[in-house]
Amino acid sequence: MVAIISLTPELDKQSEIPLYQQLFHYLKGQIESGLLKENERLPSIRQMSAYLSVSKNTVETAYQQLLAEGYVHSRLRSGLYVMALEKLEGAVEQKRVKTGPIMDPAAKLPHAINFEYGDVELEHFPxxxxxxxxxxxxxxxxxxxxxxxxxxxxxxxxxxxxxxxxxxxxxxxxxxxxxxxxxxxxxxxxxxxxxxxxxxxxxxxxxxxxxxxxxxxxxxxxxxxxxxxxxxxxxxxxxxxxxxxxxxxxxxxxxxxxxxxxxxxxxxxxxxxxxxxxxxxxxxxxxxxxxxxxxxxxxxxxxxxxxxxxxxxxxxxxxxxxxxxxxxxxxxxxxxxxxxxxxxxxxxxxxxxxxxxxxxGYFESHIRKMRKLYQSRHKLLLRTIQEQLGSQVEVIGERSGMHLLLDVHGRSSDELVMKALEHEVIVYTPRKHWLDAEACPPSYIMLGFGGLSEELIREGIGRLKQAWFG
Amino acid sequence: MVAIISLTPELDKQSEIPLYQQLFHYLKGQIESGLLKENERLPSIRQMSAYLSVSKNTVETAYQQLLAEGYVHSRLRSGLYVMALEKLEGAVEQKRVKTGPIMDPAAKLPHAINFEYGDVELEHFPxxxxxxxxxxxxxxxxxxxxxxxxxxxxxxxxxxxxxxxxxxxxxxxxxxxxxxxxxxxxxxxxxxxxxxxxxxxxxxxxxxxxxxxxxxxxxxxxxxxxxxxxxxxxxxxxxxxxxxxxxxxxxxxxxxxxxxxxxxxxxxxxxxxxxxxxxxxxxxxxxxxxxxxxxxxxxxxxxxxxxxxxxxxxxxxxxxxxxxxxxxxxxxxxxxxxxxxxxxxxxxxxxxxxxxxxxxGYFESHIRKMRKLYQSRHKLLLRTIQEQLGSQVEVIGERSGMHLLLDVHGRSSDELVMKALEHEVIVYTPRKHWLDAEACPPSYIMLGFGGLSEELIREGIGRLKQAWFG
Missing domain, CATH: 3.40.640.10 (Type I PLP-dependent aspartate aminotransferase-like (Major domain))
Known part of the structure; x- marks a missing residue:
């Protein structure tokens, strides 16, 4: 802690400049000139206000502004410490808030084949x-x-x-x-x-x-x-x-x-x-x-x-x-x-x-093109599922859209998702779409195919065969 | 109304094609070929179902699909009428729903000087x-x-x-x-x-x-x-x-x-x-x-x-x-x-x-530029108000931002807004920002200046002088 006696601000109570600003500028100057050094602790508000004969409010306001402008940092239940000037710049980078991820398995496995619903075809985008x-x-x-x-x-x-x-x-x-x-x-x-x-x-x-x-x-x-x-x-x-x-x-x-x-x-x-x-x-x-x-x-x-x-x-x-x-x-x-x-x-x-x-008219022709493209992927997906997974799965909802469901008879989606991940394929349970999640048949898996090329669809289903029935 | 006897669909009750679809396609064909003409009325559902010996549901479904695809249109409490084919294309253009405007005086007076809050400077936009x-x-x-x-x-x-x-x-x-x-x-x-x-x-x-x-x-x-x-x-x-x-x-x-x-x-x-x-x-x-x-x-x-x-x-x-x-x-x-x-x-x-x-770094330099620009407009606005409107108004909230308020002593904002409009200047009452609109001082006028050049600010305040005190 800094010896309080070394601080000698000249506060002018008659001045138009509020006392807290005078104190703030004094302390700021001390820090910038290096007279107050990195990691020195400022006197407590009580000590400082008694020493300077100003109100605690004045000191607190000055301290808050030092804090706000990054001249000092606060350690919990300990006090305010002078920040190293060269670190001021990096303060934001240093600040890390501990957070868990927003659930996204794709972030962990960026190169996995991802049957996520909602992805769309980009290669043919105009x-x-x-x-x-x-x-x-x-x-x-x-x-x-x-x-x-x-x-x-x-x-x-x-x-x-x-x-x-x-x-x-x-x-x-x-x-x-x-x-x-x-x-x-x-x-x-x-x-x-x-x-x-x-x-x-x-x-x-x-x-x-x-x-x-x-x-x-x-x-x-x-x-x-x-x-x-x-x-x-x-x-x-x-x-x-x-x-x-x-x-x-x-x-x-x-x-x-x-x-x-x-x-x-x-x-x-x-x-x-x-x-x-x-x-x-x-x-x-x-x-x-x-x-x-x-x-x-x-x-x-x-x-x-x-x-x-x-x-x-x-x-x-x-x-x-x-x-x-x-x-x-x-x-x-x-x-x-x-x-x-x-x-x-x-x-x-x-x-x-x-x-x-x-x-x-670009939109109309884009839709025509996309419908054809998704249709052929959809056909390929159905055929590949039939060939690779056969009667071990049942396809649900195959008449339209950019996804379908698989009922993998007698298995649980948690296990299926995990096994797929081990083979670097990301599939999903549709559970969240039930208000009563328990009512979702545990053997359902959701496959979105909008973002996958024909090659990846073939490879992905092949891996699922290995993962689930290999 | 079309003579019901002229309609002779051959409905096949054994077919896999649902009856309503057969009827729909028959009627659609009659319209497209011109055998059913513009503004002819279709037989009622009751008549048609009795005549063809099919359920009312079948007829209703076929009619709904004709309606949906725009082959007929419905007149309230009267029935379905054949649409002119050349008008099919234009159906959307013809459809007008009566609505009042979303309140926007600027739409009526596109060339007025508009002191709307929220407009920003575009001329200097990078x-x-x-x-x-x-x-x-x-x-x-x-x-x-x-x-x-x-x-x-x-x-x-x-x-x-x-x-x-x-x-x-x-x-x-x-x-x-x-x-x-x-x-x-x-x-x-x-x-x-x-x-x-x-x-x-x-x-x-x-x-x-x-x-x-x-x-x-x-x-x-x-x-x-x-x-x-x-x-x-x-x-x-x-x-x-x-x-x-x-x-x-x-x-x-x-x-x-x-x-x-x-x-x-x-x-x-x-x-x-x-x-x-x-x-x-x-x-x-x-x-x-x-x-x-x-x-x-x-x-x-x-x-x-x-x-x-x-x-x-x-x-x-x-x-x-x-x-x-x-x-x-x-x-x-x-x-x-x-x-x-x-x-x-x-x-x-x-x-x-x-x-x-x-x-x-473009954002930082943009802000610096804009602050300077708005500051000079703000200064000009204050000076012009002072010169032109003098002590007849009081300026409120002049230290920052892209708007200020005028208190036009003893006048009512409704009158002030109207008079300004007559001189092709759009100003606003800030009334909506009070939960209790009655509590808004009636003499308050809000002036946004973000979108106005110095010339328009000068001209606008000059017109307000004329409108309010002329």
Whole structure:
């Protein structure tokens, strides 16, 4: 500890400069000139205030500012110590907070074959065209692109989305009903804030955990509704109290069934009778490989009761973080009014680039190309599973999308995931998508294939054979 | 209405193709070939099902699909009518939903001088450098930039932010404590979902309405705490039940006072005694024009009780929609665990570009340039107000930031806004920032100047003189 007698600040109580600032500048000068040396302890607040005849508050404030500006550092229950000047620069680098990882096995095994759901094909991504759209948008250099942007989203982009929804999904809507957000979870969070959603919300069990978690964390009571072979069971839905339901009719997530038109009509009738809402998450409808396309549930909704959610994460790129919803006409104005207090969450630059990308027809041809590519990977994956794993596994949900489930009869997913890791393959249990995780069949494994080349798919399934049955 | 006898579908009840599909394809064919003409009405479901001896369900399903694919349209309580084929293409354009505007006077008067808060200077924006960073990030073409990205945010960017916070704001934190989001409102919404924030939250009155609205819409009880001349009154705060408070100590929004160090320490002591949290929104601390810089409240927080919010909207560009928070060490791990169910809301492309922009030192020199620019505009604005409006107005909150308030003695803001509009100047009442809007002094007017050149500031204040006192 520094001898208190060596400190002789001349404090001027008549000065306009507050005492704590005088003291702060004095001590700072002592440290900078080296008179107070590294690791010397400052006198305690009590000692210093008594010695200088100033209030403890004055000393504390001066000390806090020294601390804030990095001249001293604090040791728990011990006091303030002078920082080595040459270390001041590195203070941030030195600070480490002990944290566990956000669970991500891929970080540990960067070269493993990763069947993670959500990855997309990058090798065929139209970098040049996307760059052109981005740069053009940037060079516009207008307040529309550089400022906060339209609260509801870029009007031109909303128009393009309306056209796309009509052509691809049979949804007739106006761009006035379309609201953009940075991802489906941001959309759901906004919806629950602005519509607002009731306390009881029914949801497919299993169902997309990302949406369920947001709603649970926003105080909603999520009522799990069992699925039958065609998707959510309207019979069970009728028995619960909820008037609002979240569904994935065009590709049930994660089980993969496609809801037939008759069931969709039953579901709509339920909503009309309840005077409730259906939240339709149409997250990957672009990627359907078998049978004829079925229009979105929203396309059948003559009663204006479907809230439609769409995203560019699967059809284009997760990395643009761009999702949207189509609101029923009856609530559009109410929602717009409440939106006056909210900023748009998607960068207007990204929106303006996507507007160009769609308007020029690049998006349409990109989807056509991707559908073909994913279809051929999907076919290869199914064939390789058949050849390599044969009757030891059952494939679930093989008609569309960028993932499928395997039922590895009689085995447990924890063991399967571990054994796969030993062979440098990363696979996942879909457990988190069940509200009641115990209800997830333990033998289920989820395989996403969007980010894997045909070669890696073949190699990966071969390794799984070795890992699981070798 | 079309004569039902002219419709002769050959429905094969033995076929594998469902009856509704056979009927759908028959009717679709009739429309496409022009045998069913524009504006002909389809027979009712009852008539059609009796005529064909099929269930009403079959007919209804076929009709719904015709509707969904746009072959017919529905007129309320009348039935389904055949759509003109050439109009099919234009269906989306025709659909208009009647909505009022999201309030925005600027849309009506695009050439008016707009003193809107939140606009930033674009003319001096380093487009070339930003484009370089963006294109470099894009051409990396990695899954880090094109995929969902790190849930917490780009690790390199978080490191740059940690360094910046240390150098500019005296905040010593690790990048592990930093969490990125698409705007302060998204941050607050996540915070309330994941921490989670208690029901009672104290807040400055007046205070930033964007944050208040999110918390109110998430079911929180917002307790207004009066301000004194130095910012939030700790005395009043102590009298309320809340253990968490939202504050803007470095530049009170919207009144503009700067909280002195002594008061900051009192506020911290309150938090330590309550075992509560202080949410510090440090939204524009870069733009301080008078007096010496005061470190962030977080820099004084030896008790690990401050949640620090920062944004690039003021210091760089609203259009990148990039904000962040620094969590106390004690809750960082808990938050990270819960974040496993959430995707990042900021485009990883934007994050990677911003990382480059900071790492190369462009951000630092941009801030220096902007501070100088805004300072000179701010000075000009104050001088022009003094010259033109003189003692008829009082300026409030003139020490920092990109806005100030005028108290136009004895007048009402509604009248002042209207009169300004007549002279093509857009000004705003700050009323929405009061929880109790009635408590906002009616004579207050808010002037943002971030987006206005010196010439427009001069012209704008000149017009206000005419409008208000002419």
């Amino acid at each position: 970098v040049r065209l996307w760059k052109k759209c981005l740069v053009d948008a940037l060079e516009e250099c207008t307040v529309e692109v550089y400022g906060y942007g339209d609260r509801q989203g870029h009007a031109g982009l909303r128009g393009e989305i309306a056209k796309y929804l009509y052509q691809a999904r049979g949804v007739v809507c106006s761009q006035e009903q379309i609201f953009l957000s940075a991802g489906t979870q941001t959309t759901i969070s906004l919806l629950a804030q602005l519509l607002p959603l009731p306390r009881d919300i029914a949801m497919e069990e299993p169902g997309y955990h990302g949406v369920r978690t947001v709603l649970l964390n926003m105080g909603r009571n999520m009522i799990p509704i069992p699925l039958d072979s065609d998707g959510i069971s309207t019979e069970y839905l009728k028995q619960c109290e909820a008037k609002t339901v979240y569904v994935t009719p065009s590709h049930q997530f994660p089980l993969g069934m496609i809801m037939p038109v008759q069931n969709r009509i039953k579901l709509l009738q339920w909503a009309y009778e309840q005077d409730g809402y259906i939240i339709e998450d149409d997250f990957d409808s672009e990627l359907r490989y078998q049978g004829q396309p079925i229009p979105a549930l929203k396309a059948l909704d003559t009663g204006d009761k479907v809230i439609y959610l769409g995203t560019f994460s699967k059809s284009f790129l997760p990395g643009i973080r761009l999702s949207y919803m189509v609101l029923p006409e009856r609530v559009t104005q109410e929602y717009r009014n409440k939106l006056e207090a909210y900023s748009q969450s998607v960068s207007p630059l990204i929106q303006a680039a996507m507007y160009r990308f769609m308007k020029e | 487009v070339r450098l930003w484009k370089k960073c963006l294109v470099d990030a894009l051409e990396e073409c990695t899954v880090e930039v094109y995929g969902y990205g790190d849930r917490q945010g780009h690790a390199g960017l978080r490191g740059e932010i940690a360094k910046y916070l240390y150098q500019a704001r005296g905040v010593v934190c690790s990048q592990e404590q930093i969490f990125l989001s698409a705007g302060t409102q998204t941050t607050i919404s996540l915070l309330a979902q994941l921490l989670p924030l208690p029901r009672d939250i104290a807040m400055e009155e007046p205070g930033y309405h964007g944050v208040r609205t999110v918390l109110l819409n998430m079911g929180r009880n917002m307790i207004p705490i009066p301000l004194d001349s130095d910012g939030i009154s700790t005395e009043y705060l102590k009298q309320c039940e809340a253990k968490t408070v939202y504050v803007t100590p470095s530049h009170q929004f919207p009144l503009g006072m700067i909280m002195p160090v002594q008061n900051r320490i009192k506020l911290l002591q309150w938090a330590y005694e309550q075992d509560g949290y202080i949410i510090e929104d440090d939204f524009d601390s870069e733009l301080r024009y008078q007096g010496q810089p005061i470190p962030a409240l977080k820099a004084l927080d030896t008790g690990d009780k401050v949640i620090y919010l920062g944004t690039f909207s003021k210091s760089f560009l609203p259009g990148i929609r990039l904000s962040y928070m620094v969590l106390p060490e004690r809750v960082t791990q808990e938050y990270r665990n819960k974040l496993e169910a959430y995707s990042q809301s900021v485009s990883p492309l934007i994050q990677a570009a911003m990382y480059r922009f900071m790492k190369e």
